[in-house]
Amino acid sequence: MxxxxxxxxxxxxxxxxxxxxxxxxxxxxxxxxxxxxxxxxxxxxxxxxxxxxxxxxxxxxxxxxxxxxxxxxxxxxxxxxxxxxxxxxxxxxxxxxxxxxxxxxxxxxxxxxxxxxxxxxxxxxxxxxxxxxxxxxxxxxxxxxxxxxxxxxxxxxxxxxxxxxxxxxxxxxxxxxxxxxxxxxQTGQREKRRVMTTWAGHTDQAEVADALRKIPAWSIEYDEWVGVLMALHREYGDAGLPLAVQWGDGADGEIERKWRSFRPTGNTTGAVGLGSVFLLAQRFGWTRGAIN
Incomplete structure (x- = not known):
């Protein structure tokens, strides 16, 4: 039975x-x-x-x-x-x-x-x-x-x-x-390498802001949220803080405190860069060249 x-x-x-x-x-x-x-x-x-x-x-x-x-x-x-x-x-x-x-x-x-x-x-x-x-x-x-x-x-x-x-x-x-x-x-790593190569050295803040508009700050994993902040910090330094605050939708002072915890010289290892932001934005339907 x-x-x-x-x-x-x-x-x-x-x-x-x-x-x-x-x-x-x-x-x-x-x-x-x-x-x-x-x-x-x-x-x-x-x-x-x-x-x-x-x-x-x-x-x-x-x-x-x-x-x-x-x-x-x-x-x-x-x-x-x-x-x-x-x-x-x-x-x-x-x-x-x-x-x-x-x-x-x-x-x-x-x-x-x-x-x-x-x-x-x-x-x-x-x-x-x-x-x-x-x-x-x-x-x-x-x-x-x-x-x-x-x-x-x-x-x-x-x-x-x-x-x-x-x-x-x-x-x-x-x-x-x-x-x-x-x-x-395996597929994700291949796509990540491709996107990182495609976007290497790209610093157009208008296009970055457009990509961020596609990423829902409250619907991604916490480590992904921090990763976006790290990428903005590495690329723009303190000039990127207003963009980070506007996108990050954190509690009062939360993003500023997280920002100050990053290295003053940026993420020198290059492990987190704008390619990570664009890859994440593509996951939510963003495409390059379609600035709103």
Missing amino acids: TTDPTFKVAISRYALDRKIPPGDPFWHDLTGSYDNRIVTSYDLAGAIWNGHPFATWHRNHWRDASNYEAGQHIALDFDTEDHRSTLPELTADKFIAKHGAMIYTTMSHTPEAPRARAVFLLDTPILQPANYVLASQALLWLFGTADRQCKDSCRGWYGSKSCDFEMLDHVLPLETVKHLIQQYQ
């Missing part, structure tokens, strides 16, 4: 029929409502269909990166609002058809503007939050039309009451994820 495989997924005690707006006091209750559970794929599907949000395992029920314990699912959002975000189109994708656990229409979906979420369940949980983020980034790299913001280790995913559902019931091997990560990193 065989038993269904089980997975570590945290599921909220709340069943929701709408998204919670930013700043709503209910966010506090929702963030602390996640119970670490061991579930089958059909358990998770039932929770989603009934409107329960889900997330990775966290200590003390509290969904926060510092409380991360384990992640055994990766989800991707497809929000292009055209045929690429429909269940038939996603089900036909070879990788999803082979490794996907389920696909469902999200709360924001309408027949005129389709949106969907693909969920992958791993055969082995990921125990380090940095590795979970890397795994998510590798799958986002594989699927160019997925929402690139959906990669943090503590993200909560909404359920979707009475949504359209496609149950695939496959498991994604962690070894396959590791192979994807390797490909993703």
Whole structure:
């Protein structure tokens, strides 16, 4: 007699029929409502269909990166609002058809503007939050039309009451994820070298400012945020501080304090330069020569 495989997924005690707006006091209750559970794929599907949000395992029920314990699912959002975000189109994708656990229409979906979420369940949980983020980034790299913001280790995913559902019931091997990560990193390094070479010695501040407008300061990793500041400091010295403050959107005095912590002579190793800024901007759709 065989038993269904089980997975570590945290599921909220709340069943929701709408998204919670930013700043709503209910966010506090929702963030602390996640119970670490061991579930089958059909358990998770039932929770989603009934409107329960889900997330990775966290200590003390509290969904926060510092409380991360384990992640055994990766989800991707497809929000292009055209045929690429429909269940038939996603089900036909070879990788999803082979490794996907389920696909469902999200709360924001309408027949005129389709949106969907693909969920992958791993055969082995990921125990380090940095590795979970890397795994998510590798799958986002594989699927160019997925929402690139959906990669943090503590993200909560909404359920979707009475949504359209496609149950695939496959498991994604962690070894396959590791192979994807390797490909993703190799491709990223090649692209980084290409961009660095292309932009070597480029100091046009208007074009840099245009690239920065494409980079959402609050939607990138902290080390990427610091890297942008370092690149501006290295290239322009104190003359670049107003540009950094305008873009960085930090708390009062935060960017100035970070700025003063950089070497007075700049980042002399050259590890972080304007090429890093342009590479990051390209990730968010910026193209050279299209100054707004």
